[in-house]
Amino acid sequence: MTDHSVDEAKVRELLELTQALPRESEPPASAWEEIRAQLTVLPAHRLRPAAAWQRPVFLAAAAVLLVAASAAVTSVVLTRDRMPAVSTSVAAGRSEQEGAAVLAALALRENQYLQTVNGLIELIEANESGLAPETTRTIRASLLVIDAAILEVRQALAEDPANAQLLEILEANYEKKVDLLRRTTAMARS
């Protein structure tokens, strides 16, 4: 729902602006002295709660940025095929942006899959006594095969990040892993 509300032109403008930013930026020369002064004043037990980046206002801002970035990335991925033709130089730049966008989208999707996979593995381990040792070995071997396939596609994606077809294959492999784990969980439970 959020994805469709993102304006494509604004997303592209945002990506151009972020690309124009320097990759790293030094803090002002006086900053470290001020921080050191603060550190000596504050007692040790208050250091963690007082960390600037952990304050609610910063966390809220970070959350907003994360949501905006996720929506933007997803929007770019989803609308990629519908974008109008552009000049070669812009297209080359767009290809890099797409690559970055695909990898960012991949990171988000992988995170979701990994959470699901870990949850299912925990369930299986909790019910492992319900499975024969040879069955457990078969499942582990099958998971290794799927993991090897996932690794191969990830390596290909690292070389060719704008390749949406690779992303589809990677996602299909994750789906197969999740499906196998779900079936195993169901069988081990009853």
Add this chain to the structure above:
Amino acid sequence: MVRHFFGVLALALAAQVAPAQTSVDRTIPLNSDGAIRIYALAGTVTVRAWDRDAVTIRGTLGAGNRLHAGGGRTAIKAFVESSNEEQPEASTLEIMVPANAKVWIKTATAGIVVSGVTGSLDTYAVGGSIRVTGNPADVNAEAIDGDIEINGNPGWVRAKSASGSVLLRGSSSDATLTSVTGRVVIDGKPGGPRFERARFETVTGDIRFTGRIERGADIRFDSHGGSIDVALTRDASADLDISTISGRISNAFTSARPVSGRYGRGFALTTSAGDGGARLSVRTFKGNITLRRST
């Protein structure tokens, strides 16, 4: 000599102490469209359909096993309880069920054999194989280690194994067959329904398809490293979208030749047969793809 004597004595005592196998023969009334759930750990479960409104369970229970069975006319439950669930003794059960019943079977290492059921069929074998013969309205067959074999034309079929092979000798209008490392083979027989919606997937297992597809069908083949061989009948009308990242494509079905992949990697082939209409998608990461006419 003394050791031999004690060996013989131990065997004789064991024969006296070990509980013997027991025979079972029970009949329970069940409506023609009633449901039956069967649960057994080891051995064999054979289910056959008949035209009586009853279920009969016959067979031999392994030492220490007990059969519990009961229920009403609409639903029956039968399960074999083993005194040692870690290493259960094998039981051999032959169960007659009304042809149109809804049958659910689950085993650990026991093999499952079903024939003649026209109702719905749900089978789970963790370490055993599953063999179904006939034309059930729908079949769900899941195994981890074991092979799955379906001989017939179920209206709807889902068959999944991890390391076992999945074989469909027949066809179905709605089919999903998957395995991780095992082969997936579809050997469509003439006279059965055409495939309308189908998914055939593996990770490293090969996929081989021979069959007829319905006009307007949506058929997908997907393997990471297994090869995919698709043989279509001469009268097939389909739009084919074939791609591989690092495998090869061989096309002996139409005159089209594969080209470089859309993203500059691998190969792709987009071609049509007949008037088109059905969508057929074949994709691998590194497996070879062959498209040909069925003989």
